[in-house]
Amino acid sequence: MKADLDLQTLIDREAIKELTARYAREVARGNGRGVGALYAEDGRFAAGALDYSGRANIQDFLEGVIKPGKNIPLITGHIIEIDGCDATCFSIMYTPWYRDETPGFCGEYKDKLRKVGGQWYFLERDFTFYKGRPGDV
Helix, strand or coil, X not given: CHHHHHHHHHHHHHHHHHHHHHHHHHHHHCCHHHHHCCEEEEEEEEECCEEEECHHHHHHHHHXXXXXXXXXXXXXXXXXXXXXXXXXXXXXXXXXXXXXXXXXXXXXXXXXXXXXXXXXXXXXXXXXXXXXXXXXX
């Protein structure tokens, strides 16, 4: 029934938006393990010269670099396309400061997601910097 499919699509879209919000919350709290837990086991994180694959590798990397309040990612403008248990999401991220410096930086996420056991995970999170890219990232 089409109405059931539309309802499930809306539920999935909200779950994906919440996944990006949880990601931002855990980054702001400095919880690298929590951020990494949002990735699929075979997930990938890329930003600038950084490129890490596998949930454990992503968690290890993030645990070493993110600290509480170091940056506060504000994520908006979600464009989500869902195909069964796979999805893509485009969003814009801005952080007003980075390591106590202003201005921070901004860019776009191009995400691939997978639904496993009823839960959405990042399969790939690729961040492209716009203006204000920090020199050490």
